[in-house]
Amino acid sequence: xxxxxQSPQFLSIQEGENLTVYCNSSSVFSSLQWYRQEPGEGPxxxxxxxxxxxxxxxxxxxxxxxxxxxxSSLHITAAQPGDTGLYLCAGxxxxxxxxxxxxxxxxxxxxx
Amino acid sequence: xxxxxxxxxxxxxxxxxxxxxxxDPISGHDNLYWYRRVMGKEIKFLLHFVKESKxxxxxxxxxxxxxxxxxxxxxxxxxxxAELEDSGVYFCASSQAGSSYNEQFxxxxxxxxxx
Numbered sequence: 001x002x003x004x005x006q007s008p009q010f011l012s013i014q015e016g017e018n019l020t021v022y023c024n025s026s027s028v029f030s031s032l033q034w035y036r037q038e039p040g041e042g043p044x045x046x047x048x049x050x051x052x053x054x055x056x057x058x059x060x061x062x063x064x065x066x067x068x069x070x071x072s073s074l075h076i077t078a079a080q081p082g083d084t085g086l087y088l089c090a091g092x093x094x095x096x097x098x099x100x101x102x103x104x105x106x107x108x109x110x111x112x
Numbered sequence: 113x114x115x116x117x118x119x120x121x122x123x124x125x126x127x128x129x130x131x132x133x134x135x136d137p138i139s140g141h142d143n144l145y146w147y148r149r150v151m152g153k154e155i156k157f158l159l160h161f162v163k164e165s166k167x168x169x170x171x172x173x174x175x176x177x178x179x180x181x182x183x184x185x186x187x188x189x190x191x192x193x194a195e196l197e198d199s200g201v202y203f204c205a206s207s208q209a210g211s212s213y214n215e216q217f218x219x220x221x222x223x224x225x226x227x
Contacts, residue, residue: 004154031213031214033213033214033215033216035218040220041220041221042116042203042205042218042219042220042221043155043203043218044218045215045216045217048213048215050213088155090155092213092214093214096167096168097168098143098145098160098167098168098207098214099145099157099160099168099170099171100145100147100155100157100214100216101157102147102154102155102156103154104153104154105154
């Protein structure tokens with residue numbers, strides 16, 4: 001049973017389009033992290049959201065944490081070929097339990 | 113500042129053999145984590161060290177896996193004997209002590225193939 005469901009699993013769009021990736025769970029997390037991974041490399045942290053309803057912006061990327069801290073979304077405006085990659089969400093807990101729970105990822109291809 | 117490094121980048125072994133993976137965390141990071149991604153599945157937690165102590169090893173698949181972090185610096189993950197289902201990419205990550213939001217920094221991974 002997967003705790004974090006990401007959708008869509010695959011996305012192929014044209015340069016300039018907007019897109020949204022979703023990360024949903026029935027569990028409450030203390031934090032939700034978004035990573036981006038490129039082939040042959042490890043995940044690279046993009047952002048951490050910790051407060052229900054929180055919105056964070058990173059250039060053309062907008063991240064939102066759901067009010068109940070069970071879901072999150074990543075919106076990319078005017079996608080560029082350089083945005084191509086695997087986007088992963090990971091949920092974290094508070095206290096000494098520091099393991100991250102991962103979604104399967106969304107593989108994004110932005111075509112020129 | 114050097115990031116998390118892992119060695120080797122790839123390993124191909126036969127079923128029944130032994131393999132040892134190494135992880136060097138970011139200097140000064142007390143927390144070190146091992147994760148594994150099996151093809152078609154999500155990344156899964158294996159274990160967490162705080163310095164040289166195992167804080168949480170609830171994700172270790174079975175007793176064929178042995179992780180160590182002597183001296184609280186680099187860590188090794190030994191698989192003995194390896195089975196076909198152990199194939200996957202093994203990631204190591206590290207984080208600072210007291211980091212509020214558990215932000216972890218990942219190495220490039222070791223791709224293990226068991227034939």
